[in-house]
Amino acid sequence: MxxxxxxxxxxxxxxxxxxxxxxxxxxxxQQAFAQLVRRHRDRHARFAARMLGDQDEAEDVLQSVFxxxxxxxxxxxxxxxxxxxxxxxxxxxxxxxxxxxxxxEMKLVRDxxxxxxxxxxxxxxxxxxxxxxxxxxxxxxTDLREAFLLKHVEELEYEEMAELTGAGVSALxxxxxxxxxxxxxxxxxxxxx
Amino acid sequence: xxxxxxxxxxxxxxxxxxxxAVTLSAGFDxxxxxxxxxxARPWWRRQRTFTLSPLGSLAMAAGxxxxxxxxxxxxxxxxxAPVAVVAQAPDTVHVVRFVFADPAARQVxxxxxxxxxxxxxxxxxxxxxxGHWSVELVLKPGRHEYVFIVDGERWVADPxxxxxxxxxxxxxxxxxxxxxxxxxx
Numbered sequence: 141m142x143x144x145x146x147x148x149x150x151x152x153x154x155x156x157x158x159x160x161x162x163x164x165x166x167x168x169x170q171q172a173f174a175q176l177v178r179r180h181r182d183r184h185a186r187f188a189a190r191m192l193g194d195q196d197e198a199e200d201v202l203q204s205v206f207x208x209x210x211x212x213x214x215x216x217x218x219x220x221x222x223x224x225x226x227x228x229x230x231x232x233x234x235x236x237x238x239x240x241x242x243x244x245e246m247k248l249v250r251d252x253x254x255x256x257x258x259x260x261x262x263x264x265x266x267x268x269x270x271x272x273x274x275x276x277x278x279x280x281x282t283d284l285r286e287a288f289l290l291k292h293v294e295e296l297e298y299e300e301m302a303e304l305t306g307a308g309v310s311a312l313x314x315x316x317x318x319x320x321x322x323x324x325x326x327x328x329x330x331x332x333x
Numbered sequence: 334x335x336x337x338x339x340x341x342x343x344x345x346x347x348x349x350x351x352x353x354a355v356t357l358s359a360g361f362d363x364x365x366x367x368x369x370x371x372x373a374r375p376w377w378r379r380q381r382t383f384t385l386s387p388l389g390s391l392a393m394a395a396g397x398x399x400x401x402x403x404x405x406x407x408x409x410x411x412x413x414a415p416v417a418v419v420a421q422a423p424d425t426v427h428v429v430r431f432v433f434a435d436p437a438a439r440q441v442x443x444x445x446x447x448x449x450x451x452x453x454x455x456x457x458x459x460x461x462x463x464g465h466w467s468v469e470l471v472l473k474p475g476r477h478e479y480v481f482i483v484d485g486e487r488w489v490a491d492p493x494x495x496x497x498x499x500x501x502x503x504x505x506x507x508x509x510x511x512x513x514x515x516x517x518x
Contacts, residue, residue: 170369177365185355196453196485199361203450206365210372270350277351292344293351320340323347 162219165210177206180223184230190289191234192241193278205233224303231286231304238282276326280319283307287315288323360480360488363503364450367478370499371446427472427510431479433457433491436464438483445479445505447472452482474511480504 153161153175161179164172181202188198188205208229209216216225277285290301291312298309305312433441441457447470448454457466478497481489490496491506498504 168373170366170373173369174362174366177362181357181361182354185357186351186353189355190351195355198355199357200451200453202357203361203365203368207368207372207449210369273347273350276347289351292348320344324343327347 158222159219284319288319291316368450430469432467433481441466472510477508
């Protein structure tokens with residue numbers, strides 16, 4: 141028998157604030173925690189998938205993130221900002237996983253495709269170009285990839301990034317700059333914009 | 334200024350595909366719920382492995398025999414009748430073969446308490462290309478819950494195993510593996 145996992149969360153749960161759900165979860169209410177998962181999972185799925193370059197691994201890491209959150213809810217000092225607390229766990233878990241796995245072997249095939257003269261929308265639609273970008277991103281060191289994604293994909297301010305990563309603003313700016321330089325080197329010839 | 338514009342345009346092109354939303358698989362919530370439920374169990378009800386040396390097994394058996402004897406004297410009657418506890422041999426392993434048939438499936442994996450309900454950690458293989466997917470796992474003694482995940486999306490209970498349904502209506506399979514054998518003396 142086949143089921144599609146779509147848990148029925150009560151309307152009452154949906155109306156509760158993060159702080160109320162965290163409080164209920166701390167009392168052992170697993171349905172309250174399930175609502176927190178539903179509320180926050182999607183916004184972190186993209187970062188994890190881009191950071192790890194693999195959606196299956198991203199899902200496993202995200203699952204691990206929520207398990208850590210469940211076990212350590214008592215350490216969430218400001219339940220109103222559960223999302224920010226969870227985001228820190230996501231960043232740390234992705235960093236740990238990516239570092240443990242090491243950098244992937246990248247085989248960048250030049251002249252396979254070109255971004256020249258294409259709009260951002262064109263790039264999005266072309267699987268070959270997307271693959272080139274994914275490979276170039278995956279070839280970045282973990283700290284540079286993390287900083288680039290937080291700044292230019294998640295569109296965070298440097299102060300927010302500093303809070304999440306524990307790194308200083310100056311260091312983060314440098315990482316983003318170096319990430320862009322390396323991406324340009326990798327994509328040179330196909331991104332001569 | 335011109336260089337800065339070039340950088341912004343480059344970043345816009347590179348990040349356009351990266352900003353697309355990522356959709357988690359349909360079973361994600363259920364896997365997290367299962368894992369949370371497992372973590373929320375009292376420690377004595379969680380899946381645990383105790384590896385004992387032969388000497389340790391003897392010591393444990395002697396201890397258990399003492400408890401049984403004590404209860405038999407009426408001071409603490411834990412069992413309705415005298416029992417003998419057979420400690421499992423420490424080198425016993427339980428290899429369980431999971432089989433799932435679906436010729437239309439492109440990939441099949443198994444998620445359960447034994448792999449943290451991971452969608453990708455334990456894939457099944459269709460060696461013959463006939464749609465008969467299988468994997469052999471070494472499992473700890475005890476009760477295990479699991480499901481098959483087909484094509485990364487469909488959550489399928491094992492048609493040949495006991496099933497249980499959680500409070501959300503999600504069904505999974507239940508398997509009991511080995512463990513301590515308790516029988517009347």
